[in-house]
Amino acid sequence: MAQKNERRGRREQGRRREPLQDNYYYQVPIRNFEDISSYSSEKRRDSDKARMERGGRRPPKPYRARRRMSLGKKIAVVLSLLLVAGVGLFVYMFMGLRVHSLSRDVGADSSVSVDGVKNIAVFGLDSRDDENEGRSDVTMVLTLDSRTHKVKMASLMRDSYVYIEGYGYDKLAHAYAYGGPELAVRTLNQNFHLDIEDYVTVNFIHMAEIVEAFGGVELELSGDEMLEVNRNLWNLSVEVEREGRKSPVKAEDYFTALDGTHNMVDGEYAGGKVMLTGAQAVAYARIRYLDSDEGRTNRQHKVVSGLIARAKQRSVFAWPGIVHGVMPHCETSLGLGDMLSLLPFALGGIETENITLPGENENAYGSEDEGGNWIYCFDEDLARAHLHQFIFE
Secondary structure (H helix, E strand, O other), X not given: OHHHHHHHHHHHHHOOEEEOOOOOEEEOOOOOOOOOOOOOOHHHHHXXXXXXXXXXXXXXXXXXXXXXXXXXXXXXHHHHHHHHHHHHHHHHHHOOOEEOOOOOOOXXXXXXXXXXXXXXXXXXXXXXXXXXXXXXXXXXXXXXXXXXXXXXXXXXXXXXXEEEOOOEEEXXXXXXXXXXXXXXXXXXXXXXXXXXXXXXXXEHHHHHHHHHHOOOEEXXXXXXXXXXXXXXXXXXXHHHHHOOOOOOOOHHHOOOOXXXXXXXXXXXXXXXXXXXXXXXXXXXXXXXXXXXXXXXXXXXXHHHHHHHHHHHHOOHHHHHHHXXXXXXXXXXXXXXXXXXXXXXXXXXXXXXXXXXXXXXXHOOEEEXXXXXXEEEEOOHHHHHHHHHHHHHO
């Protein structure tokens, strides 16, 4: 017991604190203390050397303070990350877009032009495959007016009797079939004295997918239009399956008549405001036998205007997905730089206007050409004047 108390006393003595003059305390060194804070100790140096020869760990390195990144470097890193993200988003949005440049000789040099007004030709083809060939079932002059922040759509009747370079007078819709977008744009510029240098072509075979990218389009339909939509859906389904392809039309695409069926013969439909699917929108835009060709063109206007309204309803964060869904189904002469330059216009408040030419104001009338084909004749001077008034104000 005495030995145990003696050992305890020695330990307490080793931990005894003695006051210094500045009132700080220090621990009394334990006996046989060895300095290991540096290699001033020969014994420690030899020990570390032996450990390294046996494959042991390196002695710990002296502590070095970590340098803080300067504000300029932090800003550079953030900007680099934003640049990479922006490039990735840009590639995602415009992936699959087909760009085809037009030659400079499209008849726009001697045409009317006004600063702040950008005219683009829009063609909707009636082709049933992925090749952008055939007649333009839709011919439209799309005007972006940065002065008034308006989007104007001037639809030209597909059977309008116009001059086509190298082919004489023929239907406007045939210009695209004869010479593609270059001849179609040149025909518009030469007949209506316009300054169009760019175009966008959409194939009707992909129109349903474009509408789906917007999440549908909300329109007001009459009961008769619903019946015609069902008939067009059925005809489209039969046509596609006859070509050996799977029909894009689903059972839920058909409107239900008042009797609870999809009666396509003499069914009665209530009509009203509905959110059209892609297939329904295409069938609606292709209604031909309900009224006149002008009524058909007006329905196409409603689809385009409805898509613009739909885009304005969606969040800006949804736009990349919309653009990504639309671009692979379009062909255009607009480069990516041109599209980016139009971005500020698209982000602002947009007002839409539309017009269909020619009509009664242009003394339009139906007739037949030498081959007995139905054509739409009109006063060319009046048509040009009215179109310029609408576009250039």
